[in-house]
Amino acid sequence: xxxxxxxxxxxxxxEALAPTSLSxxxxxxxxxLGPSGSGKSTLLRCLIGLSPYDGTIRLDxxxxxxxxxxxxxxxxxxxxxxxFPHLSARGxxxxxxxxxxxxTSRIEARVMELAQLVGLxxxxxxxxxxxxxxxxxxxxxxxxxxxxxxxxxxxDEPLSALDPVTRLRLAGELRDIFARLGMTVVMVTHSxxxxxxxxxxxxxxxxxxxxxxxxxxxxxxxPADEFVAEFLAAESAL
Ligand SMILES: Nc1ncnc2c1ncn2[C@@H]1O[C@H](COP(=O)(O)OP(=O)(O)OP(=O)(O)O)[C@@H](O)[C@H]1O
Numbered sequence: 001x002x003x004x005x006x007x008x009x010x011x012x013x014x015e016a017l018a019p020t021s022l023s024x025x026x027x028x029x030x031x032x033l034g035p036s037g038s039g040k041s042t043l044l045r046c047l048i049g050l051s052p053y054d055g056t057i058r059l060d061x062x063x064x065x066x067x068x069x070x071x072x073x074x075x076x077x078x079x080x081x082x083x084f085p086h087l088s089a090r091g092x093x094x095x096x097x098x099x100x101x102x103x104t105s106r107i108e109a110r111v112m113e114l115a116q117l118v119g120l121x122x123x124x125x126x127x128x129x130x131x132x133x134x135x136x137x138x139x140x141x142x143x144x145x146x147x148x149x150x151x152x153x154x155x156d157e158p159l160s161a162l163d164p165v166t167r168l169r170l171a172g173e174l175r176d177i178f179a180r181l182g183m184t185v186v187m188v189t190h191s192x193x194x195x196x197x198x199x200x201x202x203x204x205x206x207x208x209x210x211x212x213x214x215x216x217x218x219x220x221x222x223p224a225d226e227f228v229a230e231f232l233a234a235e236s237a238l
Contacts, residue, residue, distance in 0.1 A: 001028075003057070029198050072100070072150075085128065138160075
């Protein structure tokens with residue numbers, strides 16, 4: 001689905017992402033791991049055109065020039081949810097569908113389906129983001145990202161603010177949805193357990209570079225270097 005060719009990001013001389021070439025297949029779940037500041041979020045933001053970059057990103061073979069035109073195919077969840085504070089939770093969720101002219105009955109049916117999926121009720125959806133807990137806001141953000149039925153989901157620590165019970169339930173539901181819909185998923189996480197749970201390919205980053213990639217089990221059994229071994233051991237220990 002994605003092909004990145006020498007994609008490179010620097011902020012005023014600081015290299016957030018070294019030239020990176022990468023293919024992401026349709027239906028693949030890719031997990032981005034690495035220490036704080038290693039470039040995970042920057043890489044994720046490139047995949048939705050929210051970070052300025054040099055190099056080429058192709059979506060289904062065509063180089064992306066106008067990100068606004070392709071963004072409706074992509075769902076994005078940032079760490080704190082990124083909800084519009086002046087809209088209710090429901091207002092946030094339905095915004096894009098309204099813009100695309102969906103009928104009210106179709107919007108209502110989709111909101112009900114997604115609310116059930118993430119475990120939110122009507123009363124909670126009527127509240128403003130500031131009146132919800134961090135975990136509830138994250139679930140609203142997940143509903144918003146899934147609303148239009150995107151081809152790909154780009155998730156920046158989407159489960160981090162959830163309590164263990166909700167996290168496990170939502171993670172299980174999401175894994176099923178990803179598989180059922182053949183959705184392409186790229187997820188930043190700090191949790192090795194989450195990476196294992198979602199399976200697929202993991203990419204371990206350091207200082208804006210990909211250090212190693214492959215299934216988590218492979219990274220663990222054959223770490224490319226001392227850094228990978230140390231990172232995985234530390235992540236497993238806590
Ligand atoms: N808008 C920006 N302006 C300047 N520097 C930035 C900007 N965004 C990111 N950086 C820098 O780029 C580097 C990579 O940041 P990034 O957010 O991608 O890391 P990360 O691996 O996602 O970290 P974390 O796990 O802490 O979220 C860091 O050194 C960061 O300070």
